[in-house]
Amino acid sequence: MTTLPRGTAALGHRVVRRRRAVAAAGAVSAGLLLLSACDKPTPISTITVGSDSVSSQATCGGEGKTLSAAEITKCLKDKNAKSITVDPDETVRFGVDPDIADKHWTILMNGQQLVEDSDKTYRTVPGSVFFNAQYGAQGNSTNVAVAARDGKDNSQNITGVWVFELKKD
Secondary structure (H helix, E strand, O other): OOOOOOOHHHHHHHHHHHHHHHHHHHHHHHHHHHHHHOOOOOOEEEEEEOOEEEEEEOOEEOOOOOOOHHHHHHHHOOOOOEEEEEOOOOEEEEEEOHHHHOOOEEEEEOOEEOOOOEOOOEEEEEHHHHHOHHHOOOOOEEEEEEEEEOOOOOOOOEEEEEEEEEEEO
């Protein structure tokens, strides 16, 4: 039997519950504060070859503002681009967020437009194209970029670039 006066044990539990509630509220508030200090992530672009895929947020732009030609050129030379190995006999699948597709996008290979603009979230290109000299390929790797357009009257203004490196298998 307990030696505490009647009701004292119940009061102790209330204090513990109140402390936990205050701690939980404090943790939630701190988390929301940290999230509000973060930048909104840019939409994602993904390349899939067979069962392998690689995704990336925008290398440059991606927030809807038009990029200058100098910014685009610098962006296309990104040394930290995510890479994926491609068998020339495989199909390379490009996927973009609906936010990108709604405003049109295209695929650039070594800085040159490879395919027509699209408003779909998915495109496929034969893997052999990326290692064919006819399309400007040199060596066993090729820089490929997804370029988002601003969507205004079929404008060619680029608002975001997602750069990838394709390595020949």
